Amino acid sequence: MGATKVDGNDKGKVRIFTLSTCIWCKKTKEFLAQNNVAYEYVDMDKLDSEEKDAALAELKKWNEKCSMPTVVVNDSVCIVGFKEQEIREALSL
C-alpha cells in the first residue's frame, strides 16, 4: 500500500497517514524519529489512484474526516493531528 518503513525501537505497530506537503505531518514524523520509534508512514498525496482508494478506505475506519496526520498504534489507538502528549502516552515515551 505504498507504505515506507522507518527503523527504530519497536514500540508496537505504529502507522501514520500523512501528506508530503503537510508541516504537521512532518512534525509528527520528526517527533517519532527523535524518539527513535520504528514506524511506517503512507504519504497519501504520493499514491496512484488505486493505492489511494485502498489507503483512504483504511484511514476512514479510523478517522471519518480522513485528515492527516492520523497516527494508529497497534490497530487500536487512533490520534488525529499532531498531539505530542497523546502520542507519548500511546507509545509510553
Add this chain to the structure above:
Amino acid sequence: MSGAGVEGDRERRVEAKYEKLKKEAAAGGYFLNPDEPFAKDLAESLLVNEERYGYAACPCRLSGGRRELDLDIICPCDYRDADVEEHGACYCALYVSGEVARGEREVEPVPERRPDALIEAVAKGELPVAAPQPAERAPSQGAAFGGSSAIPVWRCKVCGYLCARDNPPGVCPICKVTKDRFERFY
C-alpha cells in the same frame, strides 16, 4: 545546471513566495505564523502543489487533483478566516490571529472544518450534487438597497468582501483570491 544551482534557485523561489504571502497578508490585515521556518516550509509546500496541480491546493489536506474539486481549499481556503477567529490559526497554521502573531497565544491543532460532503467528493473523485447556490435564491433583500437596480452583488467566500457590479472582480482586492471564489450574494 548543477544540483547546487537548482537548490539555490528553489531557495530563492521559496523566499520570494514567503515575502509575497507576508506582504499580501499584511495588506489585508492578516498575519503569517511568526515561526518563520514553519511558514517558509508551508510556502514551499504551496509551490510544490502549484507545480503539481496547477493551483495552490492546501498543503495539509488531500487534494482531489482537479480545480473544481479543490476550489474551497485553494490557499487561502474558504475556512481560513473562521479558523483564525475561533482557533487562532488556519488549519495549516500558515495564517494566525493577532494574538498568536504577538506571541500571546499558542497554536494548537485545528479541527477540520471542511464539510464531509466535499471530503467525500475528493475521495470519490466527483463533485457532490450541487446544493442550491445563493444566486438561485430569491433576491429578496435587493430592494432594500435602493430599489429596482438590477446590479448583482458578489461575495468573496474567503473574506466576505462584497461588491455590486455586473461580474466579480478578477482578483479579490482584500484577500487576493481569484474570480471563481466569488458567489452571487443577491
